Amino acid sequence: MGTRQLSAGERATNFYSNEYVEFTLAIGCPVNCHKYCPQEVLLKNYGKNERLMSLESFKKMLNHIPKNVMIDFSGFCEPCVNPYFTDMAKYAHQEGYRIHVATTLQYATNKAVKDLLDLPYEGFVLHLPDGKNANFQLTSEFKENIFCIMQGIPNVQYITMNDLFISNERENLCRGILPKPRRVGFCRKTVTPQLVVMPDGRVQTCDMDFKLEHTVGNLLHNEYSTIVKRFRDRQASFNLCHYCKKYYSIDRYLIYKIAGKLGYFNKSKWM
Ligand code: SF4
Numbered sequence: 001m002g003t004r005q006l007s008a009g010e011r012a013t014n015f016y017s018n019e020y021v022e023f024t025l026a027i028g029c030p031v032n033c034h035k036y037c038p039q040e041v042l043l044k045n046y047g048k049n050e051r052l053m054s055l056e057s058f059k060k061m062l063n064h065i066p067k068n069v070m071i072d073f074s075g076f077c078e079p080c081v082n083p084y085f086t087d088m089a090k091y092a093h094q095e096g097y098r099i100h101v102a103t104t105l106q107y108a109t110n111k112a113v114k115d116l117l118d119l120p121y122e123g124f125v126l127h128l129p130d131g132k133n134a135n136f137q138l139t140s141e142f143k144e145n146i147f148c149i150m151q152g153i154p155n156v157q158y159i160t161m162n163d164l165f166i167s168n169e170r171e172n173l174c175r176g177i178l179p180k181p182r183r184v185g186f187c188r189k190t191v192t193p194q195l196v197v198m199p200d201g202r203v204q205t206c207d208m209d210f211k212l213e214h215t216v217g218n219l220l221h222n223e224y225s226t227i228v229k230r231f232r233d234r235q236a237s238f239n240l241c242h243y244c245k246k247y248y249s250i251d252r253y254l255i256y257k258i259a260g261k262l263g264y265f266n267k268s269k270w271m
């Protein structure tokens, strides 16, 4: 039943400064929050490969990931859409991985939610509707499930999917609305990679890559370390990165690095 309580700040710092793999368990998220989630771009570019990750594929992929890398269930789709989600989470926990979940609980059954209560989480973030942007079905099963999680997972945290949910202008970049590019920069994810895996095993550079432009390997066949090396070697040449707000300017990077070395702040606060 859950882990020790973490403050919102602790969870965010911990999560964003950790190395993790985000698992996308299905293609075509039915919640369809069009305003801030470019699902149509992903659907157009994915092709005809496996659209629902199987438990067998998940286990095979996990075999290629070291235990210090956190497993995050979110990616480019609501994880509860996949009927094997809770089996995957249980398996990852049994194998000794730390797990993190970000979910709307849409399409979750009562049974799936009861199963989720039995696991400890590095973080469990509930995404709640604002009644305007996200396409939620407010069924009685959904309400029961929400209360079950609120009462049963002590370190649960909440994000409202309102106008502020838009982050890093991902939806604009993926839809071709581009700011001025930055030619030279530094991405913190080259230090702590946060790759995103698709149901067919393809691994994308990060959670910005809904266009699937920058594939760095396939976890069904490649070791995690091989994929990370490829990501680090190629990242600076990725077109997407040059438009991303997280591609920090070199001067900002150097200032933080020097200040961090002098002990002015914990580098994880900006990494
Ligand atoms: S924001 Fe989340 S729930 Fe909404 S469409 Fe995208 S993946 Fe689905």
Ligand code: SF4
Pocket: 186, 187, 188, 189, 205, 206, 207, 208, 235, 238, 240, 241, 242, 244, 245, 246, 247
């Ligand atoms: S700079 Fe590139 S790898 Fe880094 S977060 Fe942005 S798009 Fe992703």
